[in-house]
Amino acid sequence: MAQDNSFDIVSxxxxxxxxxxxxxxxxxxxxxxxxxxxxxxxxxxxxxKEIQLASAAEYKLDAxxxxxxxxxxxRGVSLKNLEYxxxxxxxxxxxxxxxxLQQGIPGEKAKEIVRLVKDSKKxxxxxxxxxxxxxxxxDRDELQAIMALLRGKDLGVDLQxxxxxxx
Numbered sequence: 001m002a003q004d005n006s007f008d009i010v011s012x013x014x015x016x017x018x019x020x021x022x023x024x025x026x027x028x029x030x031x032x033x034x035x036x037x038x039x040x041x042x043x044x045x046x047x048x049k050e051i052q053l054a055s056a057a058e059y060k061l062d063a064x065x066x067x068x069x070x071x072x073x074x075r076g077v078s079l080k081n082l083e084y085x086x087x088x089x090x091x092x093x094x095x096x097x098x099x100x101l102q103q104g105i106p107g108e109k110a111k112e113i114v115r116l117v118k119d120s121k122k123x124x125x126x127x128x129x130x131x132x133x134x135x136x137x138x139d140r141d142e143l144q145a146i147m148a149l150l151r152g153k154d155l156g157v158d159l160q161x162x163x164x165x166x167x
Contacts, residue, residue: 005138005139005166006137007147007161008129008132008133008134008135009113009159010104010105010161011103011131011159012104012160013077013101013103014077018048018072018075018077018101019044021077022044022051022071024074024075025064025067025068025071026041029042029064032067035063035064038057038064039055039056040053040056040064041053041054041055042064048101049101049103050098050099050101051068051082051098051101052096052099053065053096053098054095054097055094055095056094057093057094058095061087061095061096065097081157082101082102083100083102084097105132106157107128109155109157110131113126113150114126114133116149116150117135117149120145122137122145123139124143124146
């Protein structure tokens with residue numbers, strides 16, 4: 001009965017919101033005068049794990065990327081969960097770029113979170129469980145303090161706090 005309270009730290013991307021943002025971005029790309037004949041495309045690939053951008057030239061691809069970023073932010077999808085691949089040359093002058101959607105907390109980030117929790121000297125335990133980190137302890141205030149600590153740190157991934165359980 002010592003460990004009554006706990007919560008999980010996760011990093012998830014809502015795929016439906018990503019789809020909606022892609023649809024909105026494509027609509028805007030087709031309407032914009034400077035991008036009308038650029039043959040720009042945005043597609044969701046590999047079981048919703050990657051977004052592929054394609055356009056006639058690099059500067060047009062940058063414009064498409066910016067539009068997509070704005071639409072994602074409006075829909076509540078953090079840009080921290082996007083990992084941009086390198087620019088690839090396609091047929092002719094066209095270019096494309098893949099963006100990987102990061103689901104879950106990577107191993108090294110999870111270890112960094114556990115280290116931050118231990119360094120905080122709070123009476124809580126942190127354990128890595130796959131791509132989530134579970135924080136547990138007796139005192140709810142300690143758990144709230146850990147949440148505040150992690151919100152204040154920029155770890156390079158968007159963190160959500162779920163499964164908050166109190167007994």
